[in-house]
Amino acid sequence: MELDIIHLKEIDSTNKYCYKLGKDGKRNLIVVSDVQTGGVGRLERKWYSDFGGLYFSILLDLEEFKKECKNDNIGKLNFLGSLSTYETLNCYLEDFKTVGSIGIKFPNDIIVNVENKDKKLSGILSEININYGFLVLGIGINVNNKINDEIKDIATSLKELEGREFDRFEILNKFIDNFKNNYFLNDDEVLKKYKKHSITIGKYVKVITPKEEIKGTVFDIDYNGIHLATNNGIKHISVGDCVHLRKDKR
Numbered sequence: 001m002e003l004d005i006i007h008l009k010e011i012d013s014t015n016k017y018c019y020k021l022g023k024d025g026k027r028n029l030i031v032v033s034d035v036q037t038g039g040v041g042r043l044e045r046k047w048y049s050d051f052g053g054l055y056f057s058i059l060l061d062l063e064e065f066k067k068e069c070k071n072d073n074i075g076k077l078n079f080l081g082s083l084s085t086y087e088t089l090n091c092y093l094e095d096f097k098t099v100g101s102i103g104i105k106f107p108n109d110i111i112v113n114v115e116n117k118d119k120k121l122s123g124i125l126s127e128i129n130i131n132y133g134f135l136v137l138g139i140g141i142n143v144n145n146k147i148n149d150e151i152k153d154i155a156t157s158l159k160e161l162e163g164r165e166f167d168r169f170e171i172l173n174k175f176i177d178n179f180k181n182n183y184f185l186n187d188d189e190v191l192k193k194y195k196k197h198s199i200t201i202g203k204y205v206k207v208i209t210p211k212e213e214i215k216g217t218v219f220d221i222d223y224n225g226i227h228l229a230t231n232n233g234i235k236h237i238s239v240g241d242c243v244h245l246r247k248d249k250r
């Protein structure tokens with residue numbers, strides 16, 4: 001899989017741009033922008049995208065993925081995104097890891113634990129277009145950007161954690177290497193690696209779906225979603241946002 005890189009100074013959203021390119025028939029591209037004026041997150045939230053962060057989207061062809069990987073499990077691409085981001089950021093946090101920890105919060109957030117508080121370092125928004133046969137995997141990483149006051153209790157950056165600036169393009173290249181290596185692993189290997197770094201398994205959580213909110217303890221995650229032990233028995237939820245709750249919030 002070869003990926004061409006397009007580097008922009010400013011765009012509303014690299015996901016929106018890739019989505020347009022996808023409809024125009026383009027594939028196998030990474031669009032990276034220094035700034036996003038309308039960065040979007042999951043559940044239509046805003047993604048702060050000031051200069052200094054790493055904001056990029058990968059435009060992938062679904063048929064090519066199925067052929068190259070002999071695999072119809074498109075859901076794996078999502079897991080590949082978070083696993084590869086986790087592995088990339090994990091190598092840049094040597095000093096921090098002596099005082100804190102890093103992991104993947106279901107489905108796609110990379111979270112660090114600083115002084116007993118979970119803070120988001122990176123988020124992923126994947127958007128699929130089945131008719132046109134493409135997937136856009138959009139990744140935002142707080143690198144050297146200043147964290148906006150509105151989210152400073154729940155988000156952090158590599159610079160804040162390590163006390164120095166980082167080369168965004170070195171990080172992007174490391175990510176691409178990790179992504180390409182993981183791309184050819186089989187489903188079980190990807191899931192096993194993902195689960196090893198999951199901070200959601202074993203936690204008491206609230207999963208918010210378009211229809212309902214369900215609380216329970218997570219006992220497994222797989223390509224079909226999250227598996228919870230609730231007061232009303234075992235529940236399996238395929239889509240939703242997941243909030244980690246403290247035990248005393250039961």
Ligand code: BTN
Nearest residue numbers: 013039040041042123124138140
């Ligand atoms: C989330 O955690 O809610 C997902 C955040 C995804 C942000 C990235 S930044 C690059 C790409 N372009 C966007 O507009 N969003 C994604």
